[in-house]
Amino acid sequence: MNDMLKNILLWLVIAAVLLTVFNNFNTTSEANRISYSEFVKEVHDGRIAKVVVDGYTISGSRTSGDTFETVRPAAADPKIMDDLLSNNVVVEGRMPEQQSIWTQLLVASFPILLILAIFMFFMRQMQGGGGGKGGPMSFGKSKARLLPEDQIKTTFADVAGCDEAKEDTEELVDFLREPSKFQRLGGKIPRGILMAGPPGTGKTLLAKAIAGEAKVPFFTISGSDFVEMFVGVGASRVRDMFEQAKKHAPCIIFIDEIDAVGRNRGSGMGGGNDEREQTLNQLLVEMDGFEGNEGIIVIAATNRPDVLDPALLRPGRFDRQVTVGLPDIRGREQILKVHLRKVPCDDDVQPKNIARGTPGFSGADLANLVNESALFAARSNRRLVNMELLELAKDKILMGAERKSMVMKEEEKRNTAYHEAGHAIVGYLMPEHDPVYKVTIIPRGRALGVTMYLPEEDKYSLSKRGIESQICSLYGGRIAEEMIHGFDGVSTGASNDIERATSLARNMVTKWGLSEELGAYAYEEDDSSGGYIGGGTGSKANYFSQETGKKLDAEVKSIISSCYKRSTDILEENRSKLDVMAEALMQYETIDAKQIKEIMDGKTPSAPEGWGDSNGGSGDGVAAEVNDETVGASKPEGDSPDSNEDLGGEPNKG
Numbered sequence: 139m140n141d142m143l144k145n146i147l148l149w150l151v152i153a154a155v156l157l158t159v160f161n162n163f164n165t166t167s168e169a170n171r172i173s174y175s176e177f178v179k180e181v182h183d184g185r186i187a188k189v190v191v192d193g194y195t196i197s198g199s200r201t202s203g204d205t206f207e208t209v210r211p212a213a214a215d216p217k218i219m220d221d222l223l224s225n226n227v228v229v230e231g232r233m234p235e236q237q238s239i240w241t242q243l244l245v246a247s248f249p250i251l252l253i254l255a256i257f258m259f260f261m262r263q264m265q266g267g268g269g270g271k272g273g274p275m276s277f278g279k280s281k282a283r284l285l286p287e288d289q290i291k292t293t294f295a296d297v298a299g300c301d302e303a304k305e306d307t308e309e310l311v312d313f314l315r316e317p318s319k320f321q322r323l324g325g326k327i328p329r330g331i332l333m334a335g336p337p338g339t340g341k342t343l344l345a346k347a348i349a350g351e352a353k354v355p356f357f358t359i360s361g362s363d364f365v366e367m368f369v370g371v372g373a374s375r376v377r378d379m380f381e382q383a384k385k386h387a388p389c390i391i392f393i394d395e396i397d398a399v400g401r402n403r404g405s406g407m408g409g410g411n412d413e414r415e416q417t418l419n420q421l422l423v424e425m426d427g428f429e430g431n432e433g434i435i436v437i438a439a440t441n442r443p444d445v446l447d448p449a450l451l452r453p454g455r456f457d458r459q460v461t462v463g464l465p466d467i468r469g470r471e472q473i474l475k476v477h478l479r480k481v482p483c484d485d486d487v488q489p490k491n492i493a494r495g496t497p498g499f500s501g502a503d504l505a506n507l508v509n510e511s512a513l514f515a516a517r518s519n520r521r522l523v524n525m526e527l528l529e530l531a532k533d534k535i536l537m538g539a540e541r542k543s544m545v546m547k548e549e550e551k552r553n554t555a556y557h558e559a560g561h562a563i564v565g566y567l568m569p570e571h572d573p574v575y576k577v578t579i580i581p582r583g584r585a586l587g588v589t590m591y592l593p594e595e596d597k598y599s600l601s602k603r604g605i606e607s608q609i610c611s612l613y614g615g616r617i618a619e620e621m622i623h624g625f626d627g628v629s630t631g632a633s634n635d636i637e638r639a640t641s642l643a644r645n646m647v648t649k650w651g652l653s654e655e656l657g658a659y660a661y662e663e664d665d666s667s668g669g670y671i672g673g674g675t676g677s678k679a680n681y682f683s684q685e686t687g688k689k690l691d692a693e694v695k696s697i698i699s700s701c702y703k704r705s706t707d708i709l710e711e712n713r714s715k716l717d718v719m720a721e722a723l724m725q726y727e728t729i730d731a732k733q734i735k736e737i738m739d740g741k742t743p744s745a746p747e748g749w750g751d752s753n754g755g756s757g758d759g760v761a762a763e764v765n766d767e768t769v770g771a772s773k774p775e776g777d778s779p780d781s782n783e784d785l786g787g788e789p790n791k792g
């Protein structure tokens with residue numbers, strides 16, 4: 139880095155010297171050159187006949203006939219013009235205006251200033267945007283900020299409502315506390331952890347808590363800090379950051395917004411961005427570089443895990459993913475408690491009630507809610523935060539223009555509850571269907587709600603009966619909606635379900651030979667999937683006539699309508715269970731296998747674990763939620779048949 143700077147500087151100096159030399163050479167090479175004072179003397183002596191003024195250069199001829207040339211200093215006496223004219227000298231052109239000494243100095247020093255400015259510019263670039271965040275001036279320093287272990291006050295107790303994520307990361311604490319002991323015991327050393335989840339769900343907080351628990355230093359940097367105009371700068375920052383971290387190991391490096399550097403290199407976005415690519419490559423190199431025994435854990439956070447370059451996710455890099463989702467109602471209650479601990483509260487404050495009224499809020503929103511209520515209290519000269527102020531703060535946050543769309547309306551929540559319950563009940567009752575594991579109406583990614591099935595083993599082939607069961611449960615959501623709203627009230631939320639069901643039915647007929655009518659014959663082949671359920675969208679090759687095509691369509695339709703009918707029958711027979719499950723979802727937002735079984739057995743569902751300990755006071759220590767991360771972990775695609783993610787339709791649905 140320093141070498142590069144020196145080079146730049148050296149070239150600038152050489153250029154300046156050459157320029158000067160060339161200039162001088164140019165003028166001194168002329169014959170008949172005289173000094174200005176000589177010229178003035180000759181003017182006074184009346185030896186000059188003609189003068190041609192060209193800027194500061196004065197040339198001309200003497201009365202004797204020979205020519206001369208001179209350069210007029212900027213500070214020359216302006217009276218010379220009068221002298222020339224009074225001696226009847228022919229003057230062509232005009233003498234330049236007199237300038238102040240300061241202007242002259244400025245003009246003279248302009249090239250030096252220019253060089254200096256360029257030099258400063260490079261320095262700032264090397265240093266990273268120039269000082270904003272403080273820290274010592276030196277070239278090539280990464281912008282990573284170091285938080286020494288004794289300054290980290292965050293612990294797991296400060297992170298609430300994401301117990302699964304906490305459990306997933308507890309092992310890291312053990313490792314960081316004593317890397318060598320951990321290794322001796324045969325623990326597999328993690329290197330990179332990717333925290334994925336929507337903004338404000340506590341990814342940064344959790345990473346910091348890991349450092350706080352393990353009492354190790356914490357480096358933070360944002361992915362966007364690496365992205366610079368100059369090729370090589372980002373990469374050198376990455377290198378520098380790892381170098382620093384090695385000196386402080388065991389420690390944690392936290393890279394926020396990893397997607398800023400980690401976007402898929404192949405993807406069109408910012409096409410051919412050399413700098414970003416080099417930075418990413420350097421990051422990959424560094425991740426591969428350390429042997430794992432150096433005690434550095436790199437935690438990266440993103441809310442777009444889907445756009446990351448697959449190379450980042452390979453074994454040995456960010457091969458472990460921890461999802462930090464939006465909190466459900468219990469999570470929200472716990473988060474509220476964590477933050478309410480920090481403000482003086484009235485006795486009437488009930489975190490549970492606020493949690494109930496804030497579906498869709500992130501941890502950051504809830505922290506903000508408590509903070510706002512404290513501000514309201516201060517403004518109205520009250521000593522305590524009470525329920526009224528908390529409600530006021532909630533309304534204020536809900537009112538925030540962009541939040542409105544995020545938070546579920548009661549009506550929408552009910553619709554989603556019925557939809558998911560429909561999936562779950564049909565899935566539960568169909569033969570050879572994966573067991574229903576968990577149902578939630580908390581939005582996840584683009585999905586409004588999710589019903590998760592737990593495959594009993596990895597399945598690479600399914601029976602005809604199993605596939606039909608899947609098609610039935612896929613339609614369960616839409617049918618349930620239809621049952622409560624009538625056909626006209628059905629939302630567009632089921633489009634993904636319908637797509638997947640159709641694709642399954644089509645594959646049954648055209649690829650898997652599962653139609654009696656058309657036999658075991660490959661009518662269609664696509665190059666995308668190796669026959670794995672889920673339907674490919676790749677380019678297709680057709681091997682059938684138009685007439686057969688019609689038969690295929692008819693057969694697909696007949697499979698679908700028979701599944702649709704079966705699904706409808708099931709839901710009509712179990713209408714009361716559907717109501718109970720939808721009601722439970724409205725109340726608890728997430729229910730798991732236990733509650734689902736109770737409902738299906740005709741019992742009143744029990745409250746989920748951790749529900750109702752609202753007087754517990756502390757946010758942690760509440761029973762863990764079921765770990766939904768393990769669901770379908772064996773399947774690489776989100777499109778796998780073991781969960782129904784219900785995408786919201788267009789915002790302006792009819």
Ligand SMILES: Nc1ncnc2c1ncn2[C@@H]1O[C@H](COP(=O)(O)OP(=O)(O)OP(=O)(O)O)[C@@H](O)[C@H]1O
Pocket residue numbers: 296297298299300336337338339340341342343344394439441473476500501502503505
């Ligand atoms: N699970 C939680 N428990 C307690 N507080 C939380 C939780 N999640 C968020 N918060 C509060 O919100 C603040 C912001 O959260 P944080 O910065 O960790 O979110 P993030 O997921 O890293 O967001 P981003 O993706 O925007 O960086 C935290 O400092 C904390 O006060």
Ligand SMILES: [Zn+2]
Pocket residue numbers: 557561615616631632635782783784
């Ligand atoms: Zn659905």
